[in-house]
Amino acid sequence: MGGKIFAVLIVIIALASAVPIMNHTFLGASVTLPEDISTHGKAIDDQLSVTMKEAGISFLAAQLVLGLFVWQFANRKGATKTFPGGATAMVIVAFLFVGAEVLALGMVGSKAWGMVYFKPAASDALPVQAQAGQFAFYFRYPGPDGKFGQIHPDKIDEGNSNFFGLDPENDIPARDDITAGELVVPVGKEVNLMMHAKDVGHSFYVRELRIQQDFVPGLDLSVHFTATKIGKYEIVCTQLCGLGHYNMKSYLNVMSQEDFDKWLKSQSN
């Protein structure tokens, strides 16, 4: 009795688990990746869907076989039998299939990874500095001189909108720096985002952009991407940073080049 119930149940559970994945929806909510708006994102999405197929098949196969064997052999009497091939067959199958799968996925996947991380940003990429602090993101553009001013942690003064701790009095490159609460970028242009953590660790995550990168205090990290679709997207923090972690967000605002230029000009005044 118990065996049959288990067998049926496990098959139902396995199939039911797969349905939302295939339908991309669960209880009316969309549970799939949002539309990709980056140049590298397709590689990641492809990788994910290949993995999903392989993992999905393995998952279903294993659960169904489990159900089948339990159904068949639960509380059976009589002499026991051995699976044809025995352990050797299992080891060989695992090595061949999983080994090949692992190698293939590893190889292909490293290309997607490389698109984000192996290639440095193009030399004409738009430099933007992102600063993460409890619990807000700020972004900084170097201004006409193309140079960022120095950051002085002790000069940070949120009341006076000096979020980065700039010192325009003594530091000439700092004078024309443009600070914004949103990440505004032109469409189709590569952006080189330099990450700076003000206090503790944070992370920059834009689902549509297929980009996630930690801010690590004391480390100068950068990540680069090209947004391909005009629109406004949410930036959230994904590295636990304190009580306001859930509330730490900003927007990625992808504009046409003209709009971007206009925006930049309006900011520098």
Place this chain on the structure above:
Amino acid sequence: MATILHPPQTEVERGRQLENNGAGGGFRNLAPEGGNLRRVKDPSGEPTRTGIWVGMAAIAMSFAALTSALYVREGSGYADWTHISLPPILWFNTLSLVLSSIALERARHRVATFMRGQEGTRSVPMLWLNATMLLGLVFVVGQYFAWLKLRSEGLYLPTNPNSSFFYVLTGVHVVHVLGGLGGLSRVMLKFRSATNPLRRSTLDTTSYYWHFMGLLWVYLLFILWLKL
């Protein structure tokens, strides 16, 4: 390692010894089929020996973690890795720790001769054990002086990464050395005790540990010398 056989000296001790051996862990593959095994048990296969090796492996792992932390910290990209000159007393301390290991080997040898009955009194082995202990204490006190020396130069635990690692590595090592000194005093107490005799495995494992502390110190000193 020197092999020591030490049958007990007195009838009382012999009785204890048998009883203790009977209680000693290993009886691997020596139990007769079916019989009452309480009486006849193999005194070999002492878990103490395994235990000390396993313990030393764990300690080695901890220090490996600490010293690799030192390397990572040095390369953390921020130019605050400086240089501190090691207090010269460290060389003296090293010497005393090495000497104490030698003294311990002498002690083991003498304990063995005493146990074999080739030596009348406990005084000579005891002397070597005392010497070991004393040299170990000198090491600990010497390390304390090394810390005082750094403090007098204004180098405290948080002053810079070099001083932090100096205090941490030497401090954690000294804590382990104190454990070794505890083990040595246990050996000495047992060696003198008529009711609770010293076992070979106790002496052996204590001395492995003690030599390990010496080796570990030499390794640490090398790292400190190389990196600080």
Place this chain on the structure above:
Amino acid sequence: MSDMSVHAAVHGAPTSFIRKYVFSLDHKIIGLQYYALALVAVVTGMVLSWIMRVHLVWPNAPIPGLGALAKVGAPGGVVTPEYYLQLMTMHGTLMVFFVLTNAPFAAFGNYFLPIQIGAEDMAFPRFNMMSFWTTFVAFCILISAFFVGDGPPLSGWTGYAPLSAVGKDAGPGQGIGQSLWGISIFVFCIASLLGSLNFIATTLDLRTKGMTLSRMPIVTWAWFITSCIALLAFAVLMPACLLLILDRVTGTSFFIPAGLNVGDHIQPHQGGSPLLWQHLFWFFGHPEVYIAILPAIGIVSHILICNMRKNMLSHRVLIYCMMAIGFLSYMVWGHHMFLSGMNPFSALVFSFPTLMITIPATIMTLIWLGSLYGSNLRINSASLFCLGFISMFVSGGVSGFFLAQPSIDIYLHATYFVVGHFHMVMGVAAIMGVFAGTYFWFPKMTGRMMNETLGRWHFFLTLIGTYAIFMPFHYLGLAGNVRRYSAFQDDFLVPLIPVHKFITYAALFTGAAQLIFIANLVYSRFKGPQASPNPWECTSLEWSTPSSPPPFDNFGGQHPVVHHDPYQYGVKSSTGDYIMQTSPGPGAAS
């Protein structure tokens, strides 16, 4: 007898209550103590998860009684955002350290490892007692964080620096609460090191006559391999905690870099490396998940073999797989840090061994499945939980396949996909192993049988419930739902709240189903039917003891002599279809 702590496996039976049940040297009592502690921890952890789940979907609902318990964290019973994170940290820490390390490994290992190798006790009974009481102290220190200042820490069970290192400027609970956390884990490390040392020495030196290494049951092997892993893992976490405490208390800068402006204070530190903490932590952290799962693998295989009435296709291959996993577990820690800014090439270096772990994991799964074929599988609560374990192990394993690939991790890292993954493979699977072990060994531990009907209800409700909780976590992750959020207010998160509601209902349901287990445990302990000496007709030594629970020295003054490989099933013998390891005479050719 003053030498007991280092030498004797034998010590006289104690008579006073304190020596017998409190400061006991008996490995069986110590095993039960660990079990009880794990039970307290798991109930606490589960209640915390309830509060978390309720808060996530009804952020403003007052939780009855909570207001009085946590005046600061939950004024009027309404959980504040920071209190959510504090509960989450305590939930994770309790579950990982005090449940998953204690129950399958320390509790069952203590009770059954010595018996299964025919020893009278652990190699170092006094160390053994110390391990438990040290663990207990660590537990008390951790729990005390609820009652100090502004409560427990909020930096998660991973305690990432500098959030965990800079002190109270970083937020509520980051003052004394975080220090208590660090000290608790430090003390826990000492306990686990002592425990592992004891397990290793016991396995190597106290095997009875005829009990060669290769004749040890698979679960004994699992505990042995686990103790080897734990020895190295906790030996690394311990100095890491020391450095963390020093950073917090003495102002050193191991993990804190220069120029941090936290809470409008420039931190007086410079040059430290936050990544150093991550490396040290995950060097421990990844092996830790195998510390949780390997004993469960062993328990489940052991129980399944007995209930299938035949050996696994090869229980040795399973053992080799466990060794391979243990070995690989030390080469993969970086897969938790793909996006932490380490060298992008090293991400691939960490990714490959991670993917390779799927090979032994697949072999194990195939062997379990292939062994079920043609078996005479007996269905009972214990074997059902074993089947549930296999199912969960597969489900959690396949999601690991995603996270092992750095490119996919860019999207899924720090989402609920990860939460779903580790809860299934490490949390639920390991706990199913513990349940299986409990139903299986309860007759030996208490002399009474557990109630089978309640056991099956418990199993089926748990199976349905855990899938209902943890499968949807994966869907949320695919939608990009980030974890460690105490409220979902972003535009893309709000539409997912119905899924969260579903999960919360499922969590309340599943938690309530565990009451069946507790009731069964208590009822059967006092009122269960008497167990026969070997109710499951199992071959290993724990079923050869003269009584249940076994006498103080396990075999009543005798030492068993082992004549066979562990799993002689499906053979004709005077007892039926199995031959005890201890019975003389020929066994089946193996």
